[in-house]
Amino acid sequence: VEAALADGPLKGKHVLVTSGPTHEPIDPVRYIANRSSGAQGTAIARSLAALGADVTFITGPADVSPPSGVKVVKVQTAREMKDAVDTALPADAAVFAAAVADWRVENASGSKMKKDGSGKAPALEFAENPDILAGVSQLKKGRPKLVVGFAAETDDVDANATAKRKRKGCDWIVANDVSPETGIMGGSENAVSVISDEGTEVWPRLSKDQVAAKLAEKIAGALT
Ligand code: CTP
Ligand code: CA
Secondary structure (H helix, E strand, O other), rough: HHHHHOOOOOOOEEEEEOEEEOEEEHHHHHHEEEEOOOOHHHHHHHHHHOOOOOOEHHHEOOOOOOOOOEEEEEEEOOOHHHHHHHHOOOOOOEOOOEEEEOOOOOOOOOOOOOOOHHHHHHHHEEEEEEOOHHHHHHHOOOOEEEEEEEEEEOOOHHHHHHHHOOOOHHHHHEEEEEOOOHOOOOOEEEEEOOOOOOOOEEEHHHHEEHHHHHOOOOOOHOOO
């Protein structure tokens, strides 16, 4: 491992990786979030570090522990994640594997919300969170050479992911089908397609660690 760190193809390259869910508070004891174990993002950060990259790993509250040999920045909310990304820049490449909550609760309460006995549920109001991937993809100054997004879809995976890549302006989109019947959500395997200017590469179903290793190799190829 020491030798890999010293001699890998990504030696001297700074790569930032976002991972895990974000938690958006409703009150001090409740939150809304996306489903994400953080397993795929963690494996990607580990694989990049194994190729010698200097990795900044920005993670929401995930089920899995961060890898060793990377700089870990822990956040809770989407806005904290965006601030951490801005602070971590510049980077040679940025990989956005986090499942960011699209909305935060605008009328979050500073104290625990209590049932009032009326049987009526509180009305939550939502505001859209900043799109961290789109912001970095569209930077006029200091944009990473390679920006990689993810698209977890349940329907029309390729069409949705291709449109998402255009809309956000990232270089690659790693698309996967997370329909319940695939068993991918929460599992140890992933089946992805990598969409770029050069077309779509369909990868076989592999372990998340193997997907991470393959993606890190492809990133090394693009940066060197
Ligand atoms: N992403 C991000 N910031 C957000 C939302 C998403 O950085 N506020 C990133 C994710 O990390 C991922 C990519 O954007 O790399 C796509 O996320 P996804 O949720 O599939 O896209 P959305 O634009 O939020 O579209 P949808 O309405 O399908 O959720
Ligand atoms: Ca989303």
